[in-house]
Amino acid sequence: MLQKLFHIIAFVVGKGNRVSFWNDIWCGESSFRDEFPELYLKSYEKEGSVASHLKWEDNVHAWDLKIRARLSEAEIEQTGNLLHLLESVQPCVEDEDTIRWTLSRTGRYTVRSMHDVIAAREGVVNYPHKLVWKSDMPYK
Numbered sequence: 001m002l003q004k005l006f007h008i009i010a011f012v013v014g015k016g017n018r019v020s021f022w023n024d025i026w027c028g029e030s031s032f033r034d035e036f037p038e039l040y041l042k043s044y045e046k047e048g049s050v051a052s053h054l055k056w057e058d059n060v061h062a063w064d065l066k067i068r069a070r071l072s073e074a075e076i077e078q079t080g081n082l083l084h085l086l087e088s089v090q091p092c093v094e095d096e097d098t099i100r101w102t103l104s105r106t107g108r109y110t111v112r113s114m115h116d117v118i119a120a121r122e123g124v125v126n127y128p129h130k131l132v133w134k135s136d137m138p139y140k
Contacts, residue, residue: 008117010102014095016050026050027089036078044068054091061091 011019011026019026022033022040033040045052045066055062063086071079103113 008102010100012098012100013050013089013091014097015093016054016091016097018097019050021048021050021053022046027085032082036082038075039065039067039078039082042067042069042071042075050091050097056093059093 009025011024013019013026022043023031023046025031028035033046040046043066048066053064053066055064063083065079065082067079100107101109101113103117104110
């Protein structure tokens with residue numbers, strides 16, 4: 001069940017010390033472990049954080065993928081694709097890592113967004129949303 005939750009939350013990297021580089025979803029729609037399995041297998045720091053894969057010099061960051069073996073041509077191409085994805089990430093040494101709820105536009109958890117996921121999984125159609133979500137019933 002917990003593994004399914006990881007597909008509806010995403011991490012927003014700040015320092016990167018609380019987000020797993022290979023295992024968490026923090027850049028793109030899936031984990032780097034799933035997206036680049038050959039590179040993951042050659043990594044010598046499979047459980048490392050995003051911060052452990054960063055090098056800072058004069059407030060400029062560089063990525064260290066910590067790959068331990070020679071790469072084939074296909075793996076070199078995958079490395080380029082991974083580094084291209086990482087270009088969009090702007091870690092910040094002062095900010096903490098946070099979690100974003102992917103099922104709502106605001107990035108915040110709502111009961112309705114979770115209900116919609118459960119209803120879709122259970123095959124519920126024509127659910128009377130207005131009766132539940134816009135009811136004129138008093139709170140007590």
